[in-house]
Amino acid sequence: MWMDTKTEEEAASRSRARLSRRGLNSLLLCAGDMEHLDKCMQDKLFVLQLAVWGLRGVSRVIYVNNPLSGALILAALYWASPWQGLLAVLGVLASTLTAVIIGQDSAEVSGGLHGFNGILVSLLMGVFSSAGDWYWWLLLPVCLGSATCVFLFSGLSSVMGRWDLPVAVFPFNIIIVLYLLCTGPGNPYFPHHPAVPAWALEPNGTKLIAVEVMRGVVLGVGQIFACGALGPSLLILGAVLLYSPLLAVHAVLGSAVGTLAGLSMAVRHDSLYSGLSGFNGALGCMAVGGLFFTFSWRTHLFAIASAFLSAYADIALSNLLGTVGLPACSWAATLTTTLMLLLTGSLAAYRIPTGQVMAPELNLCSRSQWEAGNAEERESTDV
Amino acid sequence: MWMDTKTEEEAASRSRARLSRRGLNSLLLCAGDMEHLDKCMQDKLFVLQLAVWGLRGVSRVIYVNNPLSGALILAALYWASPWQGLLAVLGVLASTLTAVIIGQDSAEVSGGLHGFNGILVSLLMGVFSSAGDWYWWLLLPVCLGSATCVFLFSGLSSVMGRWDLPVAVFPFNIIIVLYLLCTGPGNPYFPHHPAVPAWALEPNGTKLIAVEVMRGVVLGVGQIFACGALGPSLLILGAVLLYSPLLAVHAVLGSAVGTLAGLSMAVRHDSLYSGLSGFNGALGCMAVGGLFFTFSWRTHLFAIASAFLSAYADIALSNLLGTVGLPACSWAATLTTTLMLLLTGSLAAYRIPTGQVMAPELNLCSRSQWEAGNAEERESTDV
C-alpha cells in the first residue's frame, strides 16, 4: 500500500498521504503524478508498460505527468482529427522505443521524458504537410524525426545538465525546423505549407470581435498540441485540471497574457482567433507558476512576466523565421523558461531542483510542510 | 579617510594610495573607479545612491566605471539630442530599479552593472524609431525593454560565469534585435527604419574625402552611444580620458583600425564618415588593451588584432542581419571580446579575473607592484 507513512518515504508521498487523509483518496488516485501506478506496473507486460510510458510522454508536452491526462489528451487529438491522433501515437511510440533501444536511462524512459518531443514532431509534421490527411508516406519522416529527438534529448541533457536545466522541447523545435528546411517548399515527396512573416500579409482590415478573442484564449491551450478546435482544447484543459488546478489556471492566464501581447503589437486577427498568439504565453506561464518554482505571490508575478516575455519573443521569432518560411513553434517559450530557470536573485530562492519537480500543489505542500518544521513532523510520528 | 594604508586594504586602494603620494591627489579623486564615493554614499538618500549607480551604469557602456564620466556622457547625449538624453536617463533608471526590485546582487547594482544594457536599449530604440522625437508612446517599450535586460543579464551571467566571462552587452544586443523583429517594418504603433545590407545599395560613386574619414574616426567613439555629432563625441572621449588615458587612446586607435578595415572591404562612404565602421573596432580594442588584460606591448598587439577582428566581423554581421532588416549593433565587438577572454596561450597569462578589473592604469600599477615583489612591500610597512 502506498499510504503507510514509513520514515524513509520521501516528502512527495508524505504530502500526498496528508491530503488523502482529508478524504480526497479516490480523486487523488487519478490526480497528481500517479507514482503508485509505476509500482503496480513493474511486473506487467512490456506492452502495457510502454503504453503508460507513452501516455506520460503525451501529457509531458503540457508539463503534466499523469497517464490518465495523457489518455484524455490523446482522445482530444483523435476527436479533433483521427489522422493527427494516429500520428501522435506513432510519434510517441517511435521515440520511446528508440530510447529503449539505444539504452537511455530507464527512469527517464518510464517517466515519459523521451516521448513528448516525439509526439510534438509527429503532430507538427502532420499539420504542416500540404499533402492532406492519410498520406501514408508521411509516416516515414514521422518515425525518423521522432526517433531523432531521442538523440538530441540525450545530447542536450549532457550540456544543459551542467546548469540543472531541463532539455524541455528544444529537440522538437530543432527537428521540426530541420525537417521543414530539408523538404523545402517544393519537395515532390513531402510538400508543406510555408510560414509567412506577419508583415508580408496585408494588415488587419476588419474590426476585432471580442468573443472570438475570448475563444482564442481557450484555443491557445489546445494549440500547444497544434489543435485548433474548441471542444478538444477544453478536453485538454480538463486533462491539465485533473493533474493540477493551479497549472490549469496558469495555462489560461498565460494564454490570455499572450493574446494581450498580440493585441499590443497589432498582430493579425486570425492569429488571435486561432490561439496561435496565446500558446507560447501559456507554456511560459505554466513553467514558472508553480512547476519549476514553488508557488507564491512573487512566483505568480514572475509567471506573468514570463508569459509576456514568451509572447513578445514569439512575435519576434515568428517574424524572423517567417522570412525563410519557417514557423516559430515553441522556441520563444522554451528559451524564456530556460532564462527564468537561470535567473539569480529572489526568483532563484523558489527554484525546485529539476529532478524533484512534481505537480505544483505537491511542490507547494512539501515546501510548506518543510517550513512548518519538525514540530508537526514529530506530532505525526507520535500518532 | 580612504588614504591610510591599513594591512587589510586590497591592492587596488594601495596602488591608488601610492600614486596619490606623488601629488595627483586632487585629480585622482575624480579619476579611476572613485571607490571612495561609494563609502561616502552608503548612508545617503536612496535617490542619491540611485543617481550614482545610474551614472556608473552610463559610463559602463564604454568600459568606464566612474560616475563623473557618466555625468559627462549624459551631458553629451543631451547636447546631441535632448530626447535621446531623456531616453537614456529613463533606460538606465528602469533597468537599475528593476534589478533592485527582483533582488539582484547589491554589489552588482551599485557598480552600475545593471544599468548599461538598459541605456543602450533605450538609446537604440530612439535612434531606430521612425516616429520622430518626442513620440511619448515610445517610453513604454523603452521601459519594458530596459527592464528585460536585467532578466537576460542575470540569466546569462549564470551560464557565462562558468568561464569567468563578463555578460557585457549581450542582453542589449538580444533585446534590441527582438524589439525590432517584434515591431517589424510596418508596425502601426512603433514604426522603425529597417536596416539594409550594404550590397543592396548602389556602390560608392564619389571620391573618398580624407578629412571626413578622420572625422569618422572620432565619431566612432560617439557611435558607441549611437551619437553621430562631433562635439558630443569629443565630450564622450573626454569622459573616457578622465577615467583612463590608456583607454581613451585605445578607443581612438580601435576606431581608426575599424575605419581601415572598412576601407579594405570597400564599405559605403557614409558608413566611414558617420563612424559606424569604427565603433566596433573601438570597443574590441578597449576591452583587450588594458581593461581585461594587463597592459604590455604584447597585449597592445592583441588589442589591435581584436580591433581588426571586431571590425571585419561587424561588416559580415551587418550584411547577414541586413538581409532581414536588422542592424548588427555591437554583436561583433561583444563576440570578439568574449573570444579573446577565452583564448589560451600567451594572452591568457595577462588575463585579469573579471571580478578584479579596474582602470587600466590601476591594473598595470597593481601588477607591476606585485611583480616588484615583497621587498618594496616590506619597506613600506616598515615606514
Place this chain on the structure above:
Amino acid sequence: MWMDTKTEEEAASRSRARLSRRGLNSLLLCAGDMEHLDKCMQDKLFVLQLAVWGLRGVSRVIYVNNPLSGALILAALYWASPWQGLLAVLGVLASTLTAVIIGQDSAEVSGGLHGFNGILVSLLMGVFSSAGDWYWWLLLPVCLGSATCVFLFSGLSSVMGRWDLPVAVFPFNIIIVLYLLCTGPGNPYFPHHPAVPAWALEPNGTKLIAVEVMRGVVLGVGQIFACGALGPSLLILGAVLLYSPLLAVHAVLGSAVGTLAGLSMAVRHDSLYSGLSGFNGALGCMAVGGLFFTFSWRTHLFAIASAFLSAYADIALSNLLGTVGLPACSWAATLTTTLMLLLTGSLAAYRIPTGQVMAPELNLCSRSQWEAGNAEERESTDV
C-alpha cells in the same frame, strides 16, 4: 628503438608493438599515427618540424593523423589544381605559424591541430572566389583567415573542453561564413560565387544516371577537401587507407549514405554527381565509426545513423544558408559529430576520451587487449 616493451610504455605503442611482431613492421612504420617520427624530429631544423606539423594538419581534415597521408593529400590537391595546392600550403603554414607565435600548446601544434582549419579556410576561399586562379590578392584574406582560425580554435576549446568535446572544424565553418558575408556578392576586391538554395533552381529535368551517382560517392571523399576530380579523390581515399582501412571503409560508406539521403529528398542531380551530397555523410560516419568510439557492430550502426543525420542536416542547412547566399560547408557533420559525442546511453560506453584518440585499429586493439585482461599481460612480461 620504439619496439622494446618497457613497462612505462602506454597502451598505444604496446598494441603497435604486438602487431609489428606479426611481420607488418615495414608497412606500420608509415601507417597509423607515426608517433616514432616525432621522436626523430625533435632535434631537427625548425623548418623540417614545421613541415611535419603542417602535413599532419593537412591529414587531420579527414580525421587522419599521419604526415605521409598529408603529403599524399597535398599531392592530390596539386594534381587537381596547382593554385588550390598553393593555397592549401599557404593556409596550413599561416595557421600553424600563428599558433606558434601566439604561444599555443606545443603538443597541439606538433599534432597538427592548428593546421587543419587553416587549410580548409584557404581551400574554400579559393573555390568560392570568382576572380579565377592565380589572383594574387586572394593570398591576403587566405593568410588572415587561416591565422584567425587559431584564435577561434583556442577560444572554442576552452568552452568545449568542459564536455571533453573536440573543436573539430567549427573555426573553419565560422571563418568561411564570415569571410563570404564580409565580402558579399558584389565586392570589388574579392568577388565570389553566391550559393543558392536548392529550391530556387529549376527541378531535375533529366533521368538519373546510375554510374554518375556511383562516381559521386567516391567524389564525396574528395569533396571533404573541396576537390571534385575523380583521380585526386581516389588518391585522398588511398591516403586514408594508408592510415586506417577501417576509416577508409567508413568514408565510402558514409558518402554512399549521404547520396542515398540526397536521393530520398530529391536534391538536384548535379549535387549527387559532384559528391557534394556525400561528403557530410562521410565525415559523420568516419567520426563515429571507430575514431571517437571503439569499433563494434553497435558503433557501426550508430555510425550509419550519424551519416544519415549529417546528410539530412546538410540538406536542411544548405537550404537555410542558401537563402542568404551562403554555403553549408561542413556545419552539418560537425554538429552531428558533436551531438554523437554528447550522447549518453549505450554509445557513451564506447567513447574514447578525446586526448587518447588514435587510429581506429589501434583504438580497437588497445581496448581488446585491455579486455583480454592481465593474463596475457603477465605472460608477455614473463617472456
